[in-house]
Amino acid sequence: MAEILLETEDGDLDSVPMSLQMGPSHPAMHGTIKMRLKLDGEIVSRSEVEVGYLHRGFEKSCEAVTWTQVMPFTDRLNYVSPLCNNVGYCMAVEKLLGIRATDRCEYIRMIMAETSRIGDHMTSVGASAMELGGFTAFLYAIEVREEIWRLTETVTGARLTHSYCRVGGLKDDLPPDFEPNWRAIQKKCRTLIDDIHALLDKNRIFLDRMRDVGVISADRALAFGFTGPCLRSTGVDYDVRKAAPYMKYDRMKFEIPVGTIGDNYDRYLVRMEEIEQSFSIIEQCLKQIEPGPINVDDGRLVLPNKDEVYGSIEGTIAHFKIIMEGIKVPPGEVYSYTEAGNGELGFYLVSNGEGRPYKCRVRPPCWSLMQALPEMLEGYQVADIVPTFGSINMIGGECDR
Amino acid sequence: MSKKCVERLQAHFADQILSTHDAAGDETVVLKRDKLLDVLKFLRDEADLAFNLPVDLTVVDWYRIREPRFEVVYHLYSYRTKQRIRLKVPVDEDDARVPSSYSIWPGFDWYEREAYDLYGVVFDGHPNLKRILMWEGFEGHPLRKDYPINKRQPITTLLGEKS
Amino acid sequence: MGLESNLTGTFVGSRLSDALNWARKYSLFQYPFVTACCGMEFMSTACSHYDISRFGAEIPRFSPRQADLLFVVGTVSHKLAPVLRKVYEQMCDPKWVVAFGACASSGGFYDNYCTVQGIDTIIPVDVYIPGCPPRPEQVLDALMMLQEKIQREPLEKQA
Numbered sequence: 001m002a003e004i005l006l007e008t009e010d011g012d013l014d015s016v017p018m019s020l021q022m023g024p025s026h027p028a029m030h031g032t033i034k035m036r037l038k039l040d041g042e043i044v045s046r047s048e049v050e051v052g053y054l055h056r057g058f059e060k061s062c063e064a065v066t067w068t069q070v071m072p073f074t075d076r077l078n079y080v081s082p083l084c085n086n087v088g089y090c091m092a093v094e095k096l097l098g099i100r101a102t103d104r105c106e107y108i109r110m111i112m113a114e115t116s117r118i119g120d121h122m123t124s125v126g127a128s129a130m131e132l133g134g135f136t137a138f139l140y141a142i143e144v145r146e147e148i149w150r151l152t153e154t155v156t157g158a159r160l161t162h163s164y165c166r167v168g169g170l171k172d173d174l175p176p177d178f179e180p181n182w183r184a185i186q187k188k189c190r191t192l193i194d195d196i197h198a199l200l201d202k203n204r205i206f207l208d209r210m211r212d213v214g215v216i217s218a219d220r221a222l223a224f225g226f227t228g229p230c231l232r233s234t235g236v237d238y239d240v241r242k243a244a245p246y247m248k249y250d251r252m253k254f255e256i257p258v259g260t261i262g263d264n265y266d267r268y269l270v271r272m273e274e275i276e277q278s279f280s281i282i283e284q285c286l287k288q289i290e291p292g293p294i295n296v297d298d299g300r301l302v303l304p305n306k307d308e309v310y311g312s313i314e315g316t317i318a319h320f321k322i323i324m325e326g327i328k329v330p331p332g333e334v335y336s337y338t339e340a341g342n343g344e345l346g347f348y349l350v351s352n353g354e355g356r357p358y359k360c361r362v363r364p365p366c367w368s369l370m371q372a373l374p375e376m377l378e379g380y381q382v383a384d385i386v387p388t389f390g391s392i393n394m395i396g397g398e399c400d401r
Numbered sequence: 402m403s404k405k406c407v408e409r410l411q412a413h414f415a416d417q418i419l420s421t422h423d424a425a426g427d428e429t430v431v432l433k434r435d436k437l438l439d440v441l442k443f444l445r446d447e448a449d450l451a452f453n454l455p456v457d458l459t460v461v462d463w464y465r466i467r468e469p470r471f472e473v474v475y476h477l478y479s480y481r482t483k484q485r486i487r488l489k490v491p492v493d494e495d496d497a498r499v500p501s502s503y504s505i506w507p508g509f510d511w512y513e514r515e516a517y518d519l520y521g522v523v524f525d526g527h528p529n530l531k532r533i534l535m536w537e538g539f540e541g542h543p544l545r546k547d548y549p550i551n552k553r554q555p556i557t558t559l560l561g562e563k564s
Numbered sequence: 565m566g567l568e569s570n571l572t573g574t575f576v577g578s579r580l581s582d583a584l585n586w587a588r589k590y591s592l593f594q595y596p597f598v599t600a601c602c603g604m605e606f607m608s609t610a611c612s613h614y615d616i617s618r619f620g621a622e623i624p625r626f627s628p629r630q631a632d633l634l635f636v637v638g639t640v641s642h643k644l645a646p647v648l649r650k651v652y653e654q655m656c657d658p659k660w661v662v663a664f665g666a667c668a669s670s671g672g673f674y675d676n677y678c679t680v681q682g683i684d685t686i687i688p689v690d691v692y693i694p695g696c697p698p699r700p701e702q703v704l705d706a707l708m709m710l711q712e713k714i715q716r717e718p719l720e721k722q723a
């Protein structure tokens with residue numbers, strides 16, 4: 001379509017290269033991003049990606065608020081799996097403080113992060129399917145996410161922007177009926193996920209558009225700084241949860257699914273398999289978790305409970321100090337990394353000993369993925385942009401911050 | 402992260418290293434700018450180091466706290482040896498430039514553009530160093546500490562304003 | 565339509581506008597201008613669980629020229645503002661705008677150098693939905709409010 005047909009001297013029809021702009025408001029560009037394409041007929045010969053339409057000043061905003069108040073901003077980084085970001089940020093601050101959360105807290109954080117990961121992968125798979133015309137799969141995927149959100153709502157009080165973790169602990173413990181609820185939801189999700197598999201795995205249209213499209217080699221992926229499902233689809237088994245186990249991941253039995261050639265279909269399969277692994281991790285967590293405190297025993301970090309705040313002068317003062325001045329974090333710098341939905345989510349924090357972060361840098365996994373997009377599109381057709389872009393799972397909030 | 406890579410660096414580039422520390426377990430090397438590219442290449446190419454995954458690149462602005470004002474911070478990871486390292490390169494405000502590591506890891510392409518955009522540090526030799534998050538025509542570098550947080554520079558005329 | 569301008573203020577005119585508005589309010593073609601986290605809730609609202617199609621607004625049109633309801637979902641930065649303005653200007657009359665979420669309504673908690681402090685500084689807005697992000701129920705409520713508003717619209721406005 002994007003061809004300008006000209007007649008050459010010998011009467012043949014000939015095509016000249018043309019340039020095309022895609023986005024920033026384009027149905028397939030979830031989030032806002034602009035692509036400038038050089039087309040040779042239907043083939044993309046060169047492309048340039050422009051991001052930054054959702055730059056919301058994450059770092060600058062964080063520098064203006066206390067360490068605890070950063071939490072809502074982290075929710076809105078990768079807004080498809082906010083709990084992973086919460087956990088990542090809390091662990092970074094705790095590393096800087098030199099403390100470790102309690103056992104129960106770590107288990108709960110793991111459970112919540114894994115549910116978030118399921119939601120993330122479901123959204124990503126569903127959206128790619130929808131863009132290829134598989135609308136039913138999309139509806140099923142969103143249904144899975146909806147179930148999970150309803151569960152997380154009972155735990156955190158919010159559907160999407162949870163702000164659930166606190167430095168040194170959590171907002172609340174799990175509700176008593178969490179486990180039975182989870183079992184019920186898991187069953188429902190299983191059927192839905194099986195349906196998605198049945199709809200997509202051997203679907204001719206889906207296969208044709210996903211297989212051998214958007215291929216990237218392992219070496220190139222590493223050089224571009226890929227992490228997460230996109231790196232694993234090329235066959236590199238790098239997963240922070242295994243390579244540098246944090247929290248209780250060293251006690252979990254799980255596999256790292258890897259792909260073979262790094263095309264879109266591999267990325268789809270890796271994501272679907274990771275969902276299974278997440279289910280199994282949650283199952284193991286629920287088996288191993290034991291009652292106990294969820295917050296560290298440190299009055300300088302954790303808010304006193306409400307009885308103390310209203311009933312005693314010490315409680316009131318402690319509450320006032322934490323809220324107004326923020327918790328005090330010793331000067332220093334730290335880089336802490338966790339596995340989020342899209343890959344290694346790193347936080348590089350610099351503190352100068354005050355109640356506010358001096359610098360709160362996030363290393364967004366999407367950022368590395370997106371810069372490789374031109375290379376992954378080169379030589380493919382215009383129609384291949386959509387599945388490739390979809391399988392990268394670019395999340396505007398995280399990419400542009 | 403291991404001590405070994407720091408020792409290797411000390412053996413090879415002793416005159417380039419300003420200081421090292423390992424607070425909170427993060428091995429950190431503070432480097433001079435002069436031979437930065439050689440150091441980076443060394444880190445990538447030596448078989449027992451093999452830092453092949455560029456993780457993060459950012460800048461810290463020590464406005465009125467420290468001299469020199471900026472610090473360019475690299476985080477690297479080696480998939481083969483599972484080591485991590487952090488490199489820091491201090492640069493002055495009037496001479497805020499470092500050589501671009503694009504030729505070593507293409508993965509730092511956008512990170513360098515971002516650092517340039519938000520902090521105004523120039524990466525010499527970068528093939529396409531222009532703004533990435535802010536738009537062309539934006540004045541100043543918003544993440545510098547002396548840029549006021551709510552100084553807006555709208556590009557559309559707002560309703561109610563005279564266009 | 566030229567017809568309407570001759571009929572304003574008459575009995576026939578007000579009956580005609582009732583009928584027209586009734587038809588319009590149940591066949592809203594929306595243009596989702598999705599930028600950020602609110603988009604996730606927008607997705608939920610549009611999908612089977614909350615099912616926005618019960619209210620006659622399920623069909624997204626990805627060309628502004630075919631849409632009459634602009635959903636601005638999420639944060640609008642100054643870099644994006646010209647795009648939003650252009651999209652709005654390309655829509656045909658009559659058209660309505662819903663600001664979805666705190667960010668679109670007021671900039672939300674992003675009071676900083678890059679965020680537009682509410683899209684009503686760029687384009688006129690009919691309904692604001694509070695919440696960060698709003699729950700799907702809120703969205704549906706807002707849609708019904710918009711429908712009421714459309715029903716009340718006099719003929720002159722549509723001419």
Ligand code: SF4
Pocket residue numbers: 076161600601602603637638639664665666667668672695696697698
């Ligand atoms: S209102 Fe909240 S959820 Fe919606 S876009 Fe803004 S920050 Fe995101």
